[in-house]
Amino acid sequence: MANIFKVAQDAVTENQIWKSIFRHGYAMNRRNRLLMVTNNVFYHILPTKISRYGMRMRFHWGAGIITFYLFMVLTFTGVLLMFYYTPTVPRAYYDLKDLQFVVPFGNLLRNMHRYGAHAMVFMVMVHMARTFYTSSYKPPREYNWVVGVILLTLTFLLSFSGYLLPWDQLAIWAVTVGTNMARATPLLGYEGPFSNLIGLKVNNDVRFALLGGTTVGQATLLRFYVLHCIAFPLATTVFIVVHFWRVRRDGFSGDVPVNDE
Numbered sequence: 001m002a003n004i005f006k007v008a009q010d011a012v013t014e015n016q017i018w019k020s021i022f023r024h025g026y027a028m029n030r031r032n033r034l035l036m037v038t039n040n041v042f043y044h045i046l047p048t049k050i051s052r053y054g055m056r057m058r059f060h061w062g063a064g065i066i067t068f069y070l071f072m073v074l075t076f077t078g079v080l081l082m083f084y085y086t087p088t089v090p091r092a093y094y095d096l097k098d099l100q101f102v103v104p105f106g107n108l109l110r111n112m113h114r115y116g117a118h119a120m121v122f123m124v125m126v127h128m129a130r131t132f133y134t135s136s137y138k139p140p141r142e143y144n145w146v147v148g149v150i151l152l153t154l155t156f157l158l159s160f161s162g163y164l165l166p167w168d169q170l171a172i173w174a175v176t177v178g179t180n181m182a183r184a185t186p187l188l189g190y191e192g193p194f195s196n197l198i199g200l201k202v203n204n205d206v207r208f209a210l211l212g213g214t215t216v217g218q219a220t221l222l223r224f225y226v227l228h229c230i231a232f233p234l235a236t237t238v239f240i241v242v243h244f245w246r247v248r249r250d251g252f253s254g255d256v257p258v259n260d261e
Contacts, residue, residue, distance in 0.1 A: 047251045059134065060252070063127035068240065070120040075233065077113040085165070087225035089218045092167035117159055124155045144246035147239055154236045161228035164221060175224070176216050183207040 012018055037047075084103055085095045099106035128148060131137055137145035164175045183189035187198065188206040195205070202214060212219025 047248055050252055061126065061130050063123055063130055067120060067123040067127055070116050070123060071236065071240070073116050074113060074120060077109055077116065078229065078233075080109055081113055082229065087165070087222050089167065089221060092165065092221060096166050096168075117162060121155055121159050124152055128152055141246070141250045144243060144250060147243050147246060151236065151239050151243060154232055154239065158228065158232045158236065161224045161232060164216075164224045165228065167221065172216055175220070179207050179210050179216075182210060 034049075081099070084099055084106065086092065096110070099110050101107070103109075131145065131148065160175075160178060163178075164171045183202075183205060184192045185206060186193045187195065188200075189195060190200040190202055190205040190207075192200075202208065208214065210220070210223065211217075212223050
């Protein structure tokens, strides 16, 4: 039995595809460990060197990786929810009710997405607060700090755009209030400062663009659905990739000149 397992293991590990992914072994020497991180497709997003201080839980709190994990959970559950949701006024609310009471495990799926979204908003703010209070935004990581601020904004936009999709009274009035605030935006809203300089009116400002009209309706639901399911997730994915790339280039935020214990 052991020989059969050894033959099967060798057949996998000696395969050219396996070797193209795992190019180096696990011998415990410094050079080989660096090569593993540099050339392995799963490890290449990590810095090649990490200080002991930077790996302390009391320093980084794990907030960044938890936020990324929640984003992956939301992506997975969101794709599943798309199979049961129709972004139309007559169907949206009843599709959510079907998820709660008809679809097997539908209520669990929806709650995973809903509370996962709340948790992601909380954790991304924790991550930003930790980065600020540990001065991890200072050179050479100031560029990654800007990317993080953009990701924070995209997280809020994801949360806000998903708020309308249940199409209940709470969602409709929350989006109504939120978009009414947009009409007072400088240079973008028709009630905002300097709007008269570029000829903004009720039917051509940022609120009109968000709603697809002057009131919340079918066009609003469709636009928020597209923004929530396509535009904002794609933009977030791009900036997450850039964020990880800069982590690799600049090192973890805890990698500061200290005496390792």
